[in-house]
Amino acid sequence: MSLLGLSGPKLTLKHLSTILLMIISFFPPPSLSSVSRGVTGHPPDMDEGNDDNIYMDGDDDFGAETAKITSPGESITSARAFMRGHGTYVDSDEVIASVAGVIERVNKLITVRALRTRYSPEVGDLVIGRITEVQPRRWKVDANARQDAVLMLSSVNLPGGVQRRKLESDELQMRNFFQEGDLLVAEVQAFFADGAMSLHTRSLKYGKLRNGQLVSVPPILIRRLKSHFCSLPSGVDLILGLNGYIWISKHVRNNEKEGHEGFDAEAVYSNQNDDIDDATRTAIARVSNIIRVLASRSVPITDSIALEAYEWTVEQDVDVKDLLLEDVADALVAAVTKEPSEQW
């Protein structure tokens, strides 16, 4: 989406009725400190920090000491010297935050990143989604974004070879490939004019998910990694979708996925789970509880942290369900968020 496409606040007088009037600027903005003392004896708010200097650089600064927190309606800087990005708007020559979060600056571009929000997709992102609707030649996929994603029939691999033409018969049997409620892993391919994303699964890595469990976390906790497919040594595969959906499943060996001639449609679109033994089920439950704990403490989830946490729980001999107890969870988070220098 281009920056110019972002529009300012909509202050329409549309909903004027007998009981609802809108009075613009009836009283002047009173100064905060004097009023709060006048009415209730509150101390004035201390560190507002909305002065005009911006001392942040780099596009991804989450250091607690340097990060500048802001919230809606707070003036960030002058609009003459800076450009507004996401999470901001311009009013009377000032750049003003519209979400609560961290101020980020890249040269002259000011953005505010909200810490809890829906997933905003980018091309090439790996996402996990759930089919919500089957439509002519396309599926609608819930991917935790502001609109459902679209998966076109032409962007999936069909049985009988990658290069095969899509026939009318394929359109008629779309539910044989994906039906409502199915989970899938896909890549963001492009955007439509209204900002909805289009997905594709044209790779052996992508496709329908089975043999596992879905855990949903805030999207900001998933960072872009070298690979979002990781396998933990305990026979568990982990797929970290950038939209905050995490798939935890039984480990499948690579050559099994491929089948005989490179692409086994039976296996790829199967709805049947494989046989999963008790040890693997426990491991899956353990990993999913670990991820829930990390997410509840707002710790970014990476393959290395998941592995470290898994090893810690095995080492400490923690029962899977005890992981969710507050004290165990705190100990786990403290163990995995130690400074790296202490560990190696």
Place this chain on the structure above:
Amino acid sequence: MRHTPSICGFAFAEWLVISLLYTDSVLTDEPAQSLRIEILNEGGFRSDGRRQYELREIAFDSSPQAGADGSARISHGLTEVLVSVFGPREARVRAQTLHDRAAIHVEVNIAPFSTGDRRRRGRGDKRVQELAAMIKATFEPVVQTGLYPRSQIDIFVHVLQQDGGVLPAAINATTVALINAGVPLADYVCAITGGVHAAAPMLDLTALEESDLPHVTVASMPRSGRLTLVSMETRLHVDRFEEILRLAGEAGTVIHTEMHAVVRQRTKGLLDGISTGLRASKPAEDAMVEDE
């Protein structure tokens, strides 16, 4: 995360005493006049021990519902409202989608146990629908819906306890819930009721005062001083109107400081988790990445 402002030190205790004294007569459904509670006594105190412009205690709980994109519970005196926000997300009813902006959908649910007369109000109830329409109208000019064409933002309001000021409490809680959900807003929306008793203006009316006095609910945006809602269900003398509006605007800035502190504390908490996690996992690149 309870945040206790020092709005009315002893008012709550006083209220309890009074409510115990008068419980019997309140339940018998007599008109409030016969209770012989003075709305404002000679010493300048109200029935719950507050001064004219004193607000009740306001506390926010920032994440009561993990399943929602954002949620907030406000306890404002004895009034308690829980708001959960979902979205922006795919519109569930295709007919309601707007091609250029997000649709805001508000649903209000008033718990039967929230009030003395234990009446079930369904979704179709006029009063409930009106409350929903007012919350929607309040937030439509504030939420930057233009950023989310064809989406829908759902706001679910649950009224858990009622003691006057249900609409302002719902609006304040919705503001915090929307901010928690990361929905872009032009500003905070701070709402409060004001009333007049014998030419003496008052702020933040209780249910008792609301039933007796002409009152008005005002929602303001503290940064610009704009109002997004002025709602009046009783007749109020035009000479008093301006003063009440001004007072309500000032009270709005006080509520803004409360909300701001809550939002800031929550943001900081989330940020701390992220930054410690990032510091710990900086250079760890090992051999367990399987394919690619």
